[in-house]
Amino acid sequence: MSGQRDYDIIIAGGGLAGMIVATSAAYYSRQSLKILVIDRNAFPQQGMKTISGWVCGDAVGKNTVDYMTERIHISWGKPEIEHPVKGVVAFSPDHETKVSFDGEGYILNRKMLPQRQLADCRKMGVEFKERVALRSLIVEDNTVIGVEGDDLDNKTVFKKTAKLVIDCAGVTSVLRTNLPIKSHIERRIDRDDLEATGRYIYNFEQDHEDLTFFDPDYCIIHLDQKLAPGGYGWVFPKGKNKVNIGLGVQQKAFDARNKEMGVHPNLHTLIDEYVKFNPVIKNPTLADGAMDDGNAWGTWQVSVRRQNDCMVANGYMLVGDSAWMPKPLDAGGIGPAIIAATIAGKDAVEAIQANDTSEKSLWKYNKHFINDYGYKTAGLEVFRRMLQGLTNDQINYGMKHFLSKMDIDKITKGEHPEFSTVDKLGMMIRGAMNKKLADDLRYCADINKKLTEHYYDYPETPGGFPDWSKRLHGMLQEAFAKYK
Ligand SMILES: Cc1cc2nc3c(=O)[nH]c(=O)nc-3n(C[C@H](O)[C@H](O)[C@H](O)COP(=O)(O)OP(=O)(O)OC[C@H]3O[C@@H](n4cnc5c(N)ncnc54)[C@H](O)[C@@H]3O)c2cc1C
Incomplete structure (x- = not known):
């Protein structure tokens, strides 16, 4: 490795995955490395995916949170864990069959969680740079050696170098799409492997009890090709009178459904219809207050393919949605991001301690993630x-x-x-x-x-x-x- 670098590790994107990688690397290096997390958001908006908020269904299995806690001793509590659940139930389109997938889980508050993660990272000596929109990777000799972007406050160019850049910039990562070195990493995703998704967070009055439409103890999934073509609708409880309700569609299936039915809804109106169709949710109002302001409605996209076949290159790693990690069946991306980020921190530290962040040295991260999660x-x-x-x-x-x-x-x-x-x-x-x-x-x-x-x-x-x-x-x- 030639030349001095500003940091050992730069983490591009301070969302869910980015901040777990940071704490994992700090933990495994006993805080001996210089780690910088860069995000385009200001600190109060840390982890926000898009201008419409921290868009997510917010559900995660307890087992994956435990995976992180057992290894790197990071634990979450209130307010970032908003509501516990006992499992997931899926209903057939005719509502005649109910399949229960029991297993404890949490409904998170994705706006509060990054604040907890920020505090944990700072305690462990991780540095942050807010309000920088990253544009590209800096490379030398077919190796990534840093990042470049726009400082949104000073209107200047921001440039920093590192021994390793870990890309946690989410599904639309410009760094991965424009990766300028020779590598086995796939840069672009097929449109049909993306789901268009959106959701509301509502406070509501319960009209009557009907556990096929709202259950304070279970996450409900509605399978129905008319309601959510190529995807599913969800009703996830955030309390007795609070809900995360939304759906995801495959655009191609949505277009085909609309043509067949002779209708022209967009994702927003489809979600509105789904909410209206729910007989339990009466007088819904957008959730607000410090926990939810700016996050009660939003749409975003999520990948539903296998993870990138290769997730490392010289001086570069992919973690979380930037590596297309959400599970193809249900688009659950929090669990795999937690697992991958925990592993990536450890593997990154070992590579840096060996003074070798080449593709070959980082390769074991591919294997470790596949063995713990990606094999399926x-x-x-x-x-x-x-x-x-x-x-x-x-x-x-x-x-x-x-x-x-x-x-x-x-x-x-x-x-x-x-x-x-x-x-x-x-x-x-x-x-x-x-x-x-x-x-x-x-x-x-x-x-x-x-x-x-x-x-x-x-x-x-x-x-x-x-x-x-x-x-x-x-x-x-x-x-x-x-x-x-
Ligand atoms: C509607 C919806 C519902 C979902 N529901 C669930 C669910 O219930 N359970 C579940 O497990 N998963 C769910 N997911 C998936 C889950 O939200 C993601 O897998 C998870 O957020 C991935 O975290 P991440 O850190 O990899 O990416 P992100 O959360 O997208 O974070 C990326 C970060 O990078 C920053 N960033 C991006 N580009 C730049 C740039 N150029 N410069 C600087 N910073 C940048 C962003 O500001 C952000 O902070 C859902 C997704 C959607 C869209």
Whole structure:
């Protein structure tokens, strides 16, 4: 590594992932490294994703928060954890089938959480630079050596160098999109792998009790291709009379649905219809006060593909949404971001202590993340594509007849279901469409096993990547072709 650098680590983007990486690196280095977190927001708006706020469903499993706490001793409490839940329940489009995924979780307050994270980071000696909009990476000899952007207050150019830049700038990261060095990192995401999503945070009066529309103890998911084409609607409790309610759609499926129905809603009006359709939520008013001001309504996008096949380059790492980490099945990105950020901090420290932040030295981060989380995402991506092509009748039938207790346990753990019931001899399948559905589910379970094995065989060094990637794309192309 040539030349002096301003910092050991620069973290681009001080959102959820960025600040966990910072605390993890500070923890594993015993606060011996110089770490800078840069964000375009001012401190009171730390972690805000877009001008419409800290847009999120706010739900996270307790297990992933524990993962972080056990390793780097960062814990969250009130007010950033706003409400505890006992699990998630999914309803079929006809509301006849309810599937419960039990497991403790939290509904976070995404506006309050960054303030807690800021305090934790500062306690651990992490430096911050607010109000800098990063534009590009500084490179030398095919290696990232710093960042450049605009200081929004002084109207000057901001430039700093580091031994390692960790990109936590979210799904639209300009740094990843314009990565100017030779690397295995994919720079752009396919539009169909993005969900357009939005939500309200409302205080409301409960009209009557109906646990299929609001449950103070469970996160509710409504599957319905008319209501949320290619996605789902959600009603997540933030208290007895407070809710995070919204939905996500795949734009292509949304356009097809609108054409078929001869209607022209946009995401906003679709969400308004979803709220109106909920018979429990009476007189909703936008949540306000210090906890919610500026965050009660917003739309944003979230990726639903496997994580970037490679997440490191010389002097550069990707963590969180910038690496497309949200789970393909439900777009849950907080859990994988927590896991990846915890790991990344440790791997980054080891690379810096070894005085080697090359692609080869950072490579183990790919493997560590895959072993703890990423092994399952390609299979779930195939499954997500299959589900997006189903009709409401097929979803009704599939949820009623094809999901075993074991499948539900698997989904609860974030794993791919095995659909072993589908194989049982003597099972009566009504109609050719349901026979096709059974075949598709069986295919998904089979390809998932192969993809998982392939991920556990992720190359030890960058040299093995081209061959591994070629075999991965061979499997994926075959699977994707089925669900075009
Ligand atoms: C509507 C919606 C609902 C969701 N619901 C859930 C849910 O219920 N559960 C769940 O687990 N996940 C959910 N997700 C996903 C989850 O919100 C994300 O996975 C998570 O926020 C990722 O954190 P991050 O730090 O990687 O990215 P972000 O939260 O996007 O943070 C990125 C940070 O980088 C900064 N930044 C970006 N570009 C620049 C730049 N050029 N210069 C300087 N700073 C920059 C931003 O200001 C921001 O602070 C949802 C997403 C959406 C959109």
